[in-house]
Amino acid sequence: MWGPDQPEPAQPRHTADTITDDALTALYEQLDAAQQTELARQLTICDKAFASATLRAARAITRAERAEAALDAARQARRRLSSALIAVSPRLDEPYPDNPVLTPWTRFVAPALRDLRTALDAHTTPTETTPPVHVGNRANAEDCPGCSGTNPPYPFLCPAQPGDPAGPYPEETT
Numbered sequence: 001m002w003g004p005d006q007p008e009p010a011q012p013r014h015t016a017d018t019i020t021d022d023a024l025t026a027l028y029e030q031l032d033a034a035q036q037t038e039l040a041r042q043l044t045i046c047d048k049a050f051a052s053a054t055l056r057a058a059r060a061i062t063r064a065e066r067a068e069a070a071l072d073a074a075r076q077a078r079r080r081l082s083s084a085l086i087a088v089s090p091r092l093d094e095p096y097p098d099n100p101v102l103t104p105w106t107r108f109v110a111p112a113l114r115d116l117r118t119a120l121d122a123h124t125t126p127t128e129t130t131p132p133v134h135v136g137n138r139a140n141a142e143d144c145p146g147c148s149g150t151n152p153p154y155p156f157l158c159p160a161q162p163g164d165p166a167g168p169y170p171e172e173t174t
Helices: 021-091 104-124
Strands: none
Touching: 021 104
């Protein structure tokens, strides 16, 4: 019944004819304890996945707000540029009589273009420098920032320890 590499159990297995009420109660208690342990493990994984998703959502909101601010600044710069071009289009290169160095181009259009470029650059430069880390504890890889954009091995769980920096997958030990 037991192989050479499997030790014989301390107590023989019960059959339907030999099990007592106390032994059956003890088995049910062991089953309940095992189920509670598994539920607690799954709840921990779900909590970490939720925290990771919340963090990703907050970062996405921040990026969206930055993009919206860049669009608003670009729209304002475009309006200023359009107004300047409409006002001076027939004489863009004619120097001013009182200052021959300045032209409408150098006085209105070039600053408006510079403002537009500055507005776009200021709001689109990434400022987040925190590298992603793994959620770990065999959480779903789709919810792990460290696994993001990669293809972890089946069963698609984060194979790293919590807090490990993103990078190559560690060798799994079973």
